[in-house]
Amino acid sequence: MKKLIVMAAVVLFGSQVAKAQFSKGDVILGGTVNVSTQSVKAKDADAKNTTTSFGVSPKVGLALNPNWVVGVFAQTQFGFNKNVADVKTKTLEITPGLFVRNYHMLGESKFAFFAEANAGYSFGNTKVADNKISSFNGFNVNVLPGITYFVTKHFMIEGSFGSLSYAYNQNKLEATGAKTNTSSFDFNFTKQLNLGVNFIF
Numbered sequence: 001m002k003k004l005i006v007m008a009a010v011v012l013f014g015s016q017v018a019k020a021q022f023s024k025g026d027v028i029l030g031g032t033v034n035v036s037t038q039s040v041k042a043k044d045a046d047a048k049n050t051t052t053s054f055g056v057s058p059k060v061g062l063a064l065n066p067n068w069v070v071g072v073f074a075q076t077q078f079g080f081n082k083n084v085a086d087v088k089t090k091t092l093e094i095t096p097g098l099f100v101r102n103y104h105m106l107g108e109s110k111f112a113f114f115a116e117a118n119a120g121y122s123f124g125n126t127k128v129a130d131n132k133i134s135s136f137n138g139f140n141v142n143v144l145p146g147i148t149y150f151v152t153k154h155f156m157i158e159g160s161f162g163s164l165s166y167a168y169n170q171n172k173l174e175a176t177g178a179k180t181n182t183s184s185f186d187f188n189f190t191k192q193l194n195l196g197v198n199f200i201f
Contacts, residue, residue, distance in 0.1 A: 026201065031057050037052045047086070049084055144162065
């Protein structure tokens with residue numbers, strides 16, 4: 001009886017592991033959400049400077065085979081700041097783009113390692129007291145590693161660990177029309193963790 005139970009468990013677990021991967025034509029729907037807040041208050045002062053950031057990044061992918069997924073995403077980031085003078089600053093950034101991922105199952109587990117490359121076009125603005133003071137646009141390219149856990153055949157959770165990225169942006173001051181171009185190259189694998197969920201259809 002014990003052997004029968006063990007064999008049944010192995011067969012069941014093995015079948016679940018076999019299913020815990022993509023098939024050609026699978027649609028992956030998911031994304032990430034991030035929220036952060038920071039308050040700075042000088043000693044013996046009543047007022048404080050508060051900054052809040054909120055972002056939503058949905059994505060849709062299509063499995064070409066069990067290892068490769070391509071798709072589109074749309075990152076949105078909202079920022080709010082209120083300083084000691086009670087002046088409110090709002091920032092908005094939207095980044096639609098494309099991504100490609102390569103997955104590799106880790107042994108016989110339900111874990112998979114993935115590497116992603118993505119590129120997006122960014123645009124947004126900054127408002128102070130509801131008056132737009134600047135706007136920007138640009139593009140970015142990122143390469144990042146991550147790990148996925150297949151909770152069920154149709155649901156998985158994932159985490160990514162920073163990225164290697166390049167970004168180019170052009171900022172325009174609304175009052176004068178002056179433009180400033182900036183480019184940056186970042187290596188931040190140890191500074192950032194993003195969590196997300198995905199549904200497989």
